[in-house]
Amino acid sequence: MITAISSYSYNGQAKANNKQTNRRKEKRKSLIKVTVRLIAAAIFFIIVFAGFTLMKGDASMSHPAQPTADERLIVVGSGDTLWEIAGKVKQDGDDIREVVYNIKKRNQLENSALNAGQSLIIPAGE
Template identity: 30%
Template sequence: MKAIEIRDHTPEKRHDRKLFKRIAGAIAFTLALATACGIGWYAGAKLAYEQKAAEISKVHYVEEGETLWDIAAGLSSDDQDIRKVIYDLAKLNDIAPDHGLKVGQKIVIAK
């Protein structure tokens, strides 16, 4: 008796290649979307920083003999404690309240 060999001549699993392409496309799309979101977040954060910087409206240049008390006296209203104004100025400019100022030094004054 003769043995008969049966061979399958259909192409090998083409659907696996299509699945791979779909997965690769989904990964590429996800990476592109994540990149776009990251760029958008960065632009929003940068805009917020620029708006915050724009809120700082005045810069006072220290004149001879001026102290934080003198600068704060011109900024504080009658009902406001001058010590609070001095504290805020010192904190905003990252200096100590009793720090000696130099002529020409920039003191940032918030709105």
């Protein structure tokens, strides 16, 4: 009697293990993708928030102290410029650039832009 030796082997368990390993790898990749996206979104919003926080608008202007008895209070009209106002209030012999500087400093203005209806304090001696 001849006995045949079979070379057939069943490796179904190995395939099942491979599927589980592949699922774990896919879950890990998916988790990494989600984590990276969340971190990127957080960094983006932090940068945007910091940018808006650092920007200053005219709405957040600080108000100067109340005018003293020697100072005058004027209201800016439509089309008025700081240079024109300084020219009207300066005394003979005063440098108009110095008058403009003093008005800006007294009113805590960052630039020469004026709005109609805005109140300006004219420092004493101008």
